[in-house]
Amino acid sequence: xxxxxxxxxxxxxxxxxxxxxxxxxxxxxxxxxxxxxxxxxxxxxxxxxxxxxxxxxxxxxxxxxxxxxxxxxxxxxxxxxxxxxxxxxxxxxxxxxxxxxxxxxxxxxxxxxxxxxxxxxxxxxxxxxxxxxxxxxxxxxxxxxxxxxxxxxxxxxxxxxxxxxxxxxxxxxxxxxxxxxxxxxxxxxxxxxxxxxxxxxxxxxxxxxxxxxxxxxxxxxxxxxxxxxxxxxxxx
Numbered sequence: 001x002x003x004x005x006x007x008x009x010x011x012x013x014x015x016x017x018x019x020x021x022x023x024x025x026x027x028x029x030x031x032x033x034x035x036x037x038x039x040x041x042x043x044x045x046x047x048x049x050x051x052x053x054x055x056x057x058x059x060x061x062x063x064x065x066x067x068x069x070x071x072x073x074x075x076x077x078x079x080x081x082x083x084x085x086x087x088x089x090x091x092x093x094x095x096x097x098x099x100x101x102x103x104x105x106x107x108x109x110x111x112x113x114x115x116x117x118x119x120x121x122x123x124x125x126x127x128x129x130x131x132x133x134x135x136x137x138x139x140x141x142x143x144x145x146x147x148x149x150x151x152x153x154x155x156x157x158x159x160x161x162x163x164x165x166x167x168x169x170x171x172x173x174x175x176x177x178x179x180x181x182x183x184x185x186x187x188x189x190x191x192x193x194x195x196x197x198x199x200x201x202x203x204x205x206x207x208x209x210x211x212x213x214x215x216x217x218x219x220x221x222x223x224x225x226x227x228x229x230x231x232x233x234x235x236x
Contacts, residue, residue: 014098024191117206163236
């Protein structure tokens with residue numbers, strides 16, 4: 001029974017459970033699907049602003065993955081009214097998308113990994129800031145922007161799409177700039193290297209492409225690309 005926007009649009013769907021360990025986000029966990037998910041949307045009226053921001057970041061992430069129609073709808077509703085029927089519509093769209101993806105790939109052996117868009121950067125930022133200092137959504141929103149920068153540098157993310165995604169994220173009041181002090185810290189680097197998606201010495205990122213996103217494995221000899229984004233930023 002999710003009672004926050006973050007849980008309704010993301011955490012309660014798909015059966016993935018996890019917890020932080022040794023300062024690393026979601027290092028241990030399992031897959032355990034619920035038989036039914038009940039969403040009491042009336043509970044959302046009790047949320048503080050920070051919880052709303054945490055949830056909207058995952059909505060934006062889902063919109064980026066599912067295509068420009070959802071992203072455009074999210075941007076339009078943001079201008080109109082984010083309450084009532086409009087909010088329920090966004091929750092339904094997000095839950096349906098994630099439910100479809102996780103049904104096709106329950107144990108994250110393929111497409112489900114796309115749902116980690118922004119999370120490799122974001123989880124490391126959460127760890128560097130001290131778990132609980134930043135909301136999950138604030139970190140993921142920042143991470144999505146960094147993923148766009150990585151996609152641009154690799155020639156995967158079209159410039160117009162990166163700018164569109166960043167504009168939507170900025171419209172919700174997220175900080176898109178690179179916090180150099182945190183991103184250059186040893187804790188950040190350790191968290192990046194400990195990310196659960198890492199395999200065979202390669203760091204794994206999800207970067208936006210023309211219509212959705214794709215999985216990119218960065219070879220150790222190309223880590224300098226990630227380092228440059230984190231230390232210098234990427235203007236777009």
